Amino acid sequence: MNKTVTLAMGNGGEENNELISKVFYKAFKNEILEKSEDAAVIHGGELAFSTDSFTVSPLFFPGADIGKLAICGTCNDLAMMGAKPKYLTCSVIIEEGFSVRELEKIVRSMKIELENNGAIIVSGDTKVVPRGSVDKIFINTTGIGEIKKKGISSNLISEDDVIIVSRDIGCHGATIFAARESIELSTKLESDCASLTHQVQALIEANVKITALRDATRGGVSAVLNEWATQSNICIEVDEESIPVSEEVYGICEILGFEAVNLANEGTFVLAIKKEDAQKALEVLHGFENSANAVEIATVSDQYPKKVILKSSYGTKRFLDAPTGELLPRIC
Amino acid sequence: MSELQLKDLYDGFRDPEVISGFAKLIEQEAKKLKKPINIMEVCGGHTHSIMKFGLPQLLPKNINFIHGPGCPVCIMPKERIDHAYALAEQEDVILLTLGDMIKVPGSRGSLQDARAKGADVRFLYSPLDALKIAEENPAKKIIFFAIGFETTTPMTTALIDIVLKRSIKNIFFHINHVTVPEVMVELIDSRDEHVDSYNNRIDAFLGPSHVSVITGSKIYEEFPRKYNRPVVVAGFEPVDVMEAILMIVKQFNEERCELEIEYKRLVTHDGNIKAQKLIEKYFEKASLFKWRGLGNVPKSGYRLKSEYSAIDAEKIYADILPKDEIEDHKLCICGDILRGMAKPQECTIFGTACKPSTPLGSCMVSSEGACAAYYKYGNLI
Numbered sequence: 001m002n003k004t005v006t007l008a009m010g011n012g013g014e015e016n017n018e019l020i021s022k023v024f025y026k027a028f029k030n031e032i033l034e035k036s037e038d039a040a041v042i043h044g045g046e047l048a049f050s051t052d053s054f055t056v057s058p059l060f061f062p063g064a065d066i067g068k069l070a071i072c073g074t075c076n077d078l079a080m081m082g083a084k085p086k087y088l089t090c091s092v093i094i095e096e097g098f099s100v101r102e103l104e105k106i107v108r109s110m111k112i113e114l115e116n117n118g119a120i121i122v123s124g125d126t127k128v129v130p131r132g133s134v135d136k137i138f139i140n141t142t143g144i145g146e147i148k149k150k151g152i153s154s155n156l157i158s159e160d161d162v163i164i165v166s167r168d169i170g171c172h173g174a175t176i177f178a179a180r181e182s183i184e185l186s187t188k189l190e191s192d193c194a195s196l197t198h199q200v201q202a203l204i205e206a207n208v209k210i211t212a213l214r215d216a217t218r219g220g221v222s223a224v225l226n227e228w229a230t231q232s233n234i235c236i237e238v239d240e241e242s243i244p245v246s247e248e249v250y251g252i253c254e255i256l257g258f259e260a261v262n263l264a265n266e267g268t269f270v271l272a273i274k275k276e277d278a279q280k281a282l283e284v285l286h287g288f289e290n291s292a293n294a295v296e297i298a299t300v301s302d303q304y305p306k307k308v309i310l311k312s313s314y315g316t317k318r319f320l321d322a323p324t325g326e327l328l329p330r331i332c
Numbered sequence: 333m334s335e336l337q338l339k340d341l342y343d344g345f346r347d348p349e350v351i352s353g354f355a356k357l358i359e360q361e362a363k364k365l366k367k368p369i370n371i372m373e374v375c376g377g378h379t380h381s382i383m384k385f386g387l388p389q390l391l392p393k394n395i396n397f398i399h400g401p402g403c404p405v406c407i408m409p410k411e412r413i414d415h416a417y418a419l420a421e422q423e424d425v426i427l428l429t430l431g432d433m434i435k436v437p438g439s440r441g442s443l444q445d446a447r448a449k450g451a452d453v454r455f456l457y458s459p460l461d462a463l464k465i466a467e468e469n470p471a472k473k474i475i476f477f478a479i480g481f482e483t484t485t486p487m488t489t490a491l492i493d494i495v496l497k498r499s500i501k502n503i504f505f506h507i508n509h510v511t512v513p514e515v516m517v518e519l520i521d522s523r524d525e526h527v528d529s530y531n532n533r534i535d536a537f538l539g540p541s542h543v544s545v546i547t548g549s550k551i552y553e554e555f556p557r558k559y560n561r562p563v564v565v566a567g568f569e570p571v572d573v574m575e576a577i578l579m580i581v582k583q584f585n586e587e588r589c590e591l592e593i594e595y596k597r598l599v600t601h602d603g604n605i606k607a608q609k610l611i612e613k614y615f616e617k618a619s620l621f622k623w624r625g626l627g628n629v630p631k632s633g634y635r636l637k638s639e640y641s642a643i644d645a646e647k648i649y650a651d652i653l654p655k656d657e658i659e660d661h662k663l664c665i666c667g668d669i670l671r672g673m674a675k676p677q678e679c680t681i682f683g684t685a686c687k688p689s690t691p692l693g694s695c696m697v698s699s700e701g702a703c704a705a706y707y708k709y710g711n712l713i
Contacts, residue, residue: 317389321708
């Protein structure tokens with residue numbers, strides 16, 4: 001591993017995993033942590049517990065802002081373990097000189113999203129640091145949720161499951177790239193940032209046989225599929241054509257040389273569902289605006305364990321790797 | 333009139349039925365081939381398309397690809413990256429370059445590592461973005477580490493043109509632009525005593541369309557004539573590549589050896605004269621340019637003409653730029669792999685001294701290089 005920390009180590013892909021396992025897991029090693037789920041399952045399987053820190057530039061972007069992101073991020077991690085978010089803590093580090101008005105705007109977004117999830121902030125902390133010590137504002141949220149369905153785990157996916165994605169992918173990553181690099185496009189593109197609690201609760205209430213859920217944040221859908229293939233020792237065979245990608249996202253990918261499957265999402269999740277319940281799961285998801293175009297994208301096999309294969313509509317296939325390095329535009 | 337949508341530009345060229353149709357035509361035509369043929373796609377962009385769309389799986393066994401040296405990032409030698417690193421380390425410098433250049437390691441690390449240690453390194457989408465950065469940072473020296481083949485060269489010269497016309501005082505250039513035909517000659521007709529290029533297995537070339545949009549197809553005229561190698565200038569969509577392969581196979585079957593253009597949408601014989609004039613105005617060929625894994629290739633790289641020394645970072649910073657030559661690893665057989673004479677596993681340092689995280693030859697640098705692909709997948713798919 002590199003002697004200094006590089007941006008690549010925070011990409012949600014291979015280098016990121018290496019940093020986590022060689023530094024943090026090594027020191028903090030325990031049975032719960034090593035399950036490597038979106039949220040830790042504690043208290044005899046009754047509670048889910050998760051934390052996430054948020055830094056994004058720009059702070060306000062089409063579709064959401066850092067405040068909404070900070071609540072959705074942690075609540076979604078809890079939801080992915082079948083939990084209903086209940087109590088959150090919120091800790092902010094603010095750069096000297098930051099506008100109070102913008103801070104209020106961010107907090108208002110947080111409030112709305114908390115109400116949407118039925119969760120409350122029960123403890124918090126504020127630090128102000130000298131100019132230049134952080135980039136405007138960093139927010140950490142930590143949350144506890146009540147598990148409504150036990151046994152959801154990324155380590156249990158088998159050939160009896162199919163893989164579903166909840167909506168068209170890559171919107172958040174593409175929006176942030178376009179905003180950050182001031183790529184001016186006349187598009188309706190906006191971040192998919194949204195809470196997933198209601199969809200997950202609806203799936204549980206409909207008794208859908210859920211094996212695993214994961215929100216496709218940093219590293220995108222390809223990171224989720226690769227983590228699942230490794231954790232469950234399976235081969236995931238993706239039908240490339242079936243992955244929903246909006247024309248706007250596809251356009252940005254074409255211009256910059258990205259792949260939509262590697263772009264971050266903030267309100268999109270991947271589901272491993274027992275085959276016989278796939279249709280039922282899709283019907284539930286289609287009842288929500290944010291997952292109206294949910295679709296099955298992959299099946300599970302034992303062909304190449306721990307690998308993800310992309311199959312094209314004209315009969316070729318290739319491995320889909322977990323993203324590595326910093327997401328950089330290709331020059332050729 | 334309805335607005336032009338992005339997908340209108342590629343839609344027909346990714347059509348599964350058309351791709352399958354070409355696959356059938358190629359298969360029929362390839363049955364008539366007297367011996368297997370090896371086609372080198374010179375450009376990294378073509379390699380990317382071929383890998384991404386899995387095209388080798390659609391081709392009969394007697395048609396093979398040899399992945400060429402046409403990725404400007406992969407072929408950048410450590411010496412040049414060390415230059416960029418040293419420049420980036422200067423207190424008052426902002427170093428700019430294009431995209432994935434920042435991840436390739438030199439002898440002290442990559443530009444990403446330099447950035448992690450505090451250097452101000454930024455990547456651009458367009459060289460003209462440098463103007464804004466220069467304006468926002470008047471006290472800094474903005475150095476553009478310019479890379480790329482003929483495709484990106486005119487963008488650098490356009491920036492130079494503006495910098496000189498507007499007398500902008502804080503933008504400088506470190507030029508690493510390279511050219512395609514010279515390295516193709518190196519692969520099939522090298523006079524270098526260390527390589528046995530006469531036994532190369534390259535039977536035909538796929539030329540990149542975007543290079544020829546600038547240069548015209550004329551740059552390849554000598555290959556069929558002098559070296560007996562057909563060249564087809566092709567686009568990057570899967571249908572383009574498949575059609576170009578069919579054109580090459582037909583040439584062999586009809587015993588023709590010609591320069592043909594598949595990408596007729598934009599490529600002409602003469603190319604973009606205005607861009608060519610701009611390049612001629614500011615640049616001249618250096619006698620040698622070193623390529624990672626291939627060594628010095630005559631007349632394959634550009635440098636600023638001496639009258640533009642005032643903006644030439646290589647001259648201004650000559651005192652701090654490392655000058656020692658760094659030998660390619662003696663056991664690296666990149667040159668043979670690029671000539672189709674060896675497979676990556678035959679290299680004794682493959683996977684040991686040379687890995688994707690510490691690449692020695694260019695074939696290991698990018699995920700599209702032959703060695704990196706073998707390292708990752710073996711012969712799996």
